[in-house]
Amino acid sequence: MPTNKLITLAEAVRRYTWDGMQYASGAALPVGSDAIVFGRELLRQQRRELHAIFHANTQQLNLLAAAGAVTRAECGFSGLEGFGFANGLRRAIEQGRLVLEDFSNLAMALRLLGGALNWPFVPATVNIGSDLQYRRAFEPDVHPNPNKIPSVTDPFSGKQIGAFSPLRPDLAAIHVTLADPEGDAIMLGTEWSRFELSRAARRVVLLADAIVDTDCMRQYPNLVRIPGIVVEAVVYWPFAAWPQASPGMHDVDEAHMKAMNVALGSDDGTAAYIRDYVESYADLDGYLDLIGRETISELSNGATAFLLDPYRRWLLPHAEALALTAEAST
Amino acid sequence: MPTNKLITLAEAVRRYTWDGMQYASGAALPVGSDAIVFGRELLRQQRRELHAIFHANTQQLNLLAAAGAVTRAECGFSGLEGFGFANGLRRAIEQGRLVLEDFSNLAMALRLLGGALNWPFVPATVNIGSDLQYRRAFEPDVHPNPNKIPSVTDPFSGKQIGAFSPLRPDLAAIHVTLADPEGDAIMLGTEWSRFELSRAARRVVLLADAIVDTDCMRQYPNLVRIPGIVVEAVVYWPFAAWPQASPGMHDVDEAHMKAMNVALGSDDGTAAYIRDYVESYADLDGYLDLIGRETISELSNGATAFLLDPYRRWLLPHAEALALTAEAST
């Protein structure tokens, strides 16, 4: 039986987040698909003391860290790839406002897999032998630390390897390219670890660039790597990953990536950024105005736009997606 | 740089198989996608003493077992679903000609995942506490057996769970719907464990219902769950899964499923089946004649044919796929 799971972004944050929670997003890369606008809304609703689980840092974690909303974080990569260091995150770490537990990128994917499978531990053949194993930011006074990646004995060979702790975040906000109202979702571009995260999290909210008719999913069931049965709610929000890229949908906004990271490099800049790009819009249309209709048009006409072509016939018009959202919210 | 990996079925079996090897296929279901024709060719080339790794039994394992080519097997499900018991396999087991090591379906997928990740063991929270753990067909005189699914201590809680042994088969023959000449492949229908198997096996040969231009893969990279970099060779062979189904391509051949299983229920029937359906064709066209052009046409016009529609424009014509095969073989 079809269920309409579309709700507003504000409602999603109100309903599924709380201070002190384990919040996961960024099952993406610093330049790609991430539910960044969900982080903006977390700030608008003044969520605090978040324990952030990000497979890799993104501009979302960079912003949340700069704003002081995150006190603990775990991730595999803490930079911005070609855009350099993540100024908001690095300042928060250096100043001791945020404690970052370091793992590798594979370790984060495996820990999510372990959470998805509800394993008590996950075999670790990476991160062992390095300070990723011996230094534990959440337990800084024990060195070498035996609790972060403890040893486990392989019962077949008798040899020792490491063991990762699985992740079961309270909520995952996951960016997808296309979703239907029931929460069946298609990702274009690398999944990074969004598949594993969608099964590991206790609750999943999707941020979708576009809403499609379920017939799209029936035509391409092998593309639907996140079925609606694991999804709590769907938020329709084009450019949810902005200023990062959404393959097939839009390119990275290079100018904003740089300006945002410069802003997050200081307290004043962060305050200005929050004023101008977090608190300044009233709704989705206001958000799109803020990005700029011309910018949106330019970024949407990138070289990967052809990746979206097969699905265009099923895209619901903007007004219809908004109407479905309104309908489900009443 | 594009490489043409298309070779003939006979050449694939000659080049990549040997007596006594660990041979994996059937990373599919008893009614669905399996590289069954590869098993027919193994019999044509008289391979013996195979150690078969099948996630679930299929008509391929049923046939190989009936023919006496398999002496050891590991699988999760040994029946034929709606088509009943697998007569060839069950007779071989009951007569002691084939030793079957039992696991569950999840266990087989996890063991393949463990092989893919090159883990020494895989955590087991299923199969524990049952005779799947305590009885080991490959070591029948030890009971309760501590070596098949030994216990491992979770270093976080101190509690015990089980440990599966990973699988690294010598060769996997994997059925896919579409492949390009470089070995990039698209599966329609459940993957079952073909993704994990394609990474766990030391070598991978694809059996593809159709060959497509690589532009198809560039349009649908998220569908390409098996990239060419893990593939040794590609065999073009429509109806490779016959009499089982290939979603999008053709339905299950109910009459042949039943007749084949009846035949495999006796030695005489098996001999007749091998004479009529294994040794009787000279090449691909002869094989298709054997199935019957009318049957092929009927089975191809099933209700799932629409699943193939998006890719039809890239399908290489039969003659072209054969020509590419001939070209690569010279």
Next chain:
Amino acid sequence: MTTDYSRQEMMAIATGREIRDGELAIFGVGLSMLAGYFAQAHHAPGVRAMTEGGVYGARPVGGLPWGIECNRLAVNAVSFTSALDALGCLVASGRCDVGIIGAAQVDRFGNVNTTGIWDGPIGEIYRPPKTRLTGAGGANDIACGAKRYLIMVSHEPKRFVDRVSYVTSPGYLDGGDAREQVGLIGGGPSAIITTLGILRPDPQSREFQLDAYFPFSGAEEILSNTGWDLKVAADVRVVSEPSSEELAALRRVDETGMLRR
């Protein structure tokens, strides 16, 4: 009310009644799928059904599927993933609310054998069965991980044994807290639904006892078809007959009439 229904239909309807709306449920092929889709068609429209192959959102078309990868299911699925996803992430993880499995043999603690039939106990040395069956499939994974599961089995003395010769899918093992002792995540079998009635486990001993019989059966018939000294619950009851709505819903699902043969 109608009396024009088969024992198999009563079993399927009684099983379907155990499934609640909105539950995450896993169905196998055959009877299990009929019972599950009957529930969806009748009283649980929001049941979130999957197969162990990772086929989501599908409803069978053109007759009962021959298998979980049958095109009769592939035709209208919204998602295809994998066994690792369905059986691992959604079932073994403890997330799945309810599963349905079949049995060749079941014992007083709800342990299921689908591996083989031996001539007597297997003994210390493992040996081939006299009759080889289909093995564990995904049933062991459901039995280990699902929050609860239902066993559907034809009520015959040879199937209801004191102790199964091979535990393929764990029920309550030796009873009591034996399941918890070996570390299983799922809750175990909540009911054995047969062609004659319904058995449920005692909350302490976990031994199955007769909870209800069907309108056409009775305690006596059930006891004589059970290979152990089956206890009868103090409040044993009769199961209500299928309603005409139930039967109509079931027969829409069972369009090939498998349950009426």
Next chain:
Amino acid sequence: MTTDYSRQEMMAIATGREIRDGELAIFGVGLSMLAGYFAQAHHAPGVRAMTEGGVYGARPVGGLPWGIECNRLAVNAVSFTSALDALGCLVASGRCDVGIIGAAQVDRFGNVNTTGIWDGPIGEIYRPPKTRLTGAGGANDIACGAKRYLIMVSHEPKRFVDRVSYVTSPGYLDGGDAREQVGLIGGGPSAIITTLGILRPDPQSREFQLDAYFPFSGAEEILSNTGWDLKVAADVRVVSEPSSEELAALRRVDETGMLRR
């Protein structure tokens, strides 16, 4: 022959020369990708390149990608999978032939630090670094699992230290068979390629020594830019200059001129 090339270009070409045709290779963003795609464009057309996000068969278009999920790579990939696939099944498994990683600090045993810079040793109690860097990313996984890997790093005294303050990606740890002792699958770093020359590990001690210098550098300049008593191989040699074909290939890849800045 040409002398019109930058030190960065020499480093990229020397790195690319380490990559052989047909190898399964993993490239990160930036210098590593330039060196890798240079090799593919020049002498290793059959290199099987991937990124740690599971992007297969792609060649950058429109300039150097900003990241491994950049549309400049997504535009012509033949397959997108996941981090678990690329870093797990193909790298940590020991299957990947060669990886390229960068370093903020590297030490005599090839251990790499990209986590942070502290004011002196960290000490027994872990504390925030003075300068936080980018963390491990996939580099630790490459360092643990790849059959061999290459380290690309600018040759400055502050980067070449006796012992890194934090081992983000393991080289040979304390030297000798220390890698094997902790159970690492991969073979370790086969070369450190810098803006001045190439260091390779002694087969026994696993201490890196000067193997070759570039035409524009020499042992003396290298020693004075290395923070430990770097040994010089008995057969130390000079690396051949980039050929005009090499430079042309590199500059086709480095279309935005990143290496000439």
